[in-house]
Amino acid sequence: MDDQTRTKLEAAAFRALVAHLQKRKDVQNIELMNLSGFCRNCMSKWYMAAAKQHDINMSYDDARKIIYGMPYDEWKSNYQHEASDEQKQIFQDTKALHSDISNHNK
Secondary structure, eight states: OHHHHHHHHHHHHHHHHHEEEEETSOOOOHHHHHHHHHHHHHHHHHHHHHHHHHHHHOOHHHHHHHHHHSSHHHHHHHHHHOOOHHHHHHHHTTGGGSGGGGGGGO
């Protein structure tokens, strides 16, 4: 497979993942972090880092709006729930496995 085709497929897969997470507002970021080691905020940071690599100035808020499909404060007030004590403990216990970009594993 040539690089251009691979890039197109990767971009399509990424867009599908973002669309799926925008649809699944019931899935909390802490659940994503606890199970996979990354969440919507990590994806926003990856997006912002990619923009920087291409000399595109993008704020964290701009990147989060792309990933969340709305301003983060709106998503947080409408869809984010308080994490349970169990979720918070799992988060602490799995920090070493979290995405490097999250800065939780340091």
